[in-house]
Amino acid sequence: MTQAIDKKQVILDRLQRLTPQQQQDVLDFIEFLQFKARMREREVEQEPISAYEAAKEFAGCVDGGPGDLATNKKYLEGMGGK
Template sequence: MTQAISYEKIILENVKNLTPQQQQEVLYFIELLHSKNQKIETPTPEKEPISAYEAAKQWVGCVDSGIGDLSYNKKYLERPSIK
């Protein structure tokens, strides 16, 4: 705690010896440090990971093409004939 007080005194004495414009720059720097500190203190809440199915389940079955089950298309599985 005594070290913090001595830093405060040292900073205050040095600021007193600056021009008003330099004192304004010191104030801007202090405000910058405060804004950086505030950004660090507000962590973003992490979302629980979900599967691809969970993310897209609202669209499952929404396409009505009449084709049927595309995962068992026998013509697709046939190799093209070599001519």
């Protein structure tokens, strides 16, 4: 426990010697580390899902074009041997 207190004091001492901009950079970095830790926690909590499941809200959202991609069935029949 003493080592943790020593590190904390060293960090505080060094932080006080920084310029205000450098102190802001340190604060930004700490917030980034906390954000990264939250993202890792969420990754562990979530079960893997399929690509469809991830994008299902967008399925069918594009208007226009043929409803059936196989509209030129004669062309598709000719592709069977290739």
